[in-house]
Amino acid sequence: MNPVAEPTAGRDALKARIAGLVGDDLMAVERVFATELASDDQAVSDVVDYVAHFRGKRLRPTLTLLAGHATGGITRDHHVIAAVVEMIHVATLVHDDVLDGATVRRHAETVHTRWDVPTSVLLGDHLFTHAFHLASSLGRADVCRQIGRATNRVCEGELIQHAEQGRIGLVEERYLQIIGRKTAELIAISCSLGATRNGDDTHAAAFAEYGRSLGIAFQIADDLLDFAGSEDEVGKTLGSDLGQAKLTLPVILALAEAGPQHRDRLVQGLRSGDRDERATVVAILEELGAIDATRARASSYAAQARAALGPIPPGPARDVLEAMTRFAVERSH
């Protein structure tokens, strides 16, 4: 299998393997998710039901289930934890779209476009609190604690990212701090909680490390899409990082390499807040090798994720987890 030559065919094959292993469990997770959010008030359910339109890959619940599969089997607790991490993820998406002023996600209008900013803010809050409520239904205070800690870090990462927005001097280390919190923490816990059962956390640390590295690879690849993707394929507004002067790794690496002329042109593109500058900026990024360098960073984190699987018992779930690290970098949506 060569994911570079045949990414679509390879991705479909991977999806089929995931469906074969945890497809029924993913449907059980969906039921837990929907039951937790069900409301007898029409005003609430109208908005809540809408989020189904732009939920995507179910990456986090899939990881929870695969981690469970790889370490002794999937229980009812896995369904609940998987629904919790997905709900937290969706909450952050809804609020992120407000922050970014994005109008489209997964080919559907964002919530604040369809309704308004207050509805988005409240829906995100609603998803956050239901996630914690659902987590507490397990009766395991340690799980609530770990989910609380991870979510704290997600918010911290978002706050730092926002505070750094527009700062041209942002360096790679700070960027990694940001995405390590805002993206990797939740993916890490999606994995490690899936690998914990009856107080046995033998494999939890390895899974946390796998998830953290995969999450960073994933976020770098996502940031790359904002420059290198096509809007049709990705299904959301592109160039929005640029439009908001949000410095991501491609630009950080380019600025580190750029001579004065390129630098001025890049800064101008960032400062203009104009998405139309995208083509010019992309050309400079390519000329400076920043696209390739960014892809190499993502590959390196994906390799770290694979290495973290070392102590995990061999089997089909572990194989899929390993394959997922390759697709994290090759993704086009």
Add this chain to the structure above:
Amino acid sequence: MNPVAEPTAGRDALKARIAGLVGDDLMAVERVFATELASDDQAVSDVVDYVAHFRGKRLRPTLTLLAGHATGGITRDHHVIAAVVEMIHVATLVHDDVLDGATVRRHAETVHTRWDVPTSVLLGDHLFTHAFHLASSLGRADVCRQIGRATNRVCEGELIQHAEQGRIGLVEERYLQIIGRKTAELIAISCSLGATRNGDDTHAAAFAEYGRSLGIAFQIADDLLDFAGSEDEVGKTLGSDLGQAKLTLPVILALAEAGPQHRDRLVQGLRSGDRDERATVVAILEELGAIDATRARASSYAAQARAALGPIPPGPARDVLEAMTRFAVERSH
């Protein structure tokens, strides 16, 4: 003591009684609150530290402590629960200010005025997740569950309120549903969790009922302030409910009484979205007796709260809880 004739003197005396009973514990709550939110990242702590500027009466933590005092004494768990409910309350304040476009709270600029909307959204999220993280530190999954459930209801109330905004046909029953969720649930749980210890919840239901009724009385009085208060005394933007066509009890009761002419004038005032219409609207509300009728509703809920204290053992904490029901209605800020 006559709270109507001497509200300020009476309020100061009540404050002194509260300080005498739970003043040291309130300081312990502040320390738990600050420790939970402490961050080694300057970008985070700048924003988090700012919320101290517009925190107010500490009503919810005070209730938790008084409930503990009245039912066997205050423990470390009470400090944590009190900090949790206050943190959830502050989270909703920060998001409410975004929703309402309010520029001033407690004589200080609101977060989105001082920074921007994204910072407010993220700070609110940060406070929510830290509240749940802190709650889970008690190791009591039932407490997490109850806090999760109450917070779900708060968000539901806010979502319904927003969906109903501008609907002239809003009736008293629906208004009570909204404030019952968005305000009363958190106050109810602030009381009932304070009255629960070592699984003994003998007095929890009475305290929940006390808190729910007090919360409704309190919210009605708050909505009344938006018309009947002075901006200097209240320390926040007034007339904002009117400016947003948010129907509250004074207007709902007035519309129920109004003839066609008054009705048209009220609807015009609401639809204009103009805070300058406040004086005209207030004059109509007074003419129709809606201000007095609203105050009577608040008094009736305050009386229900007092009645709920029936089974609670007599003592200084119970006396203060009873006195608080009188001031909930007479409040001017």
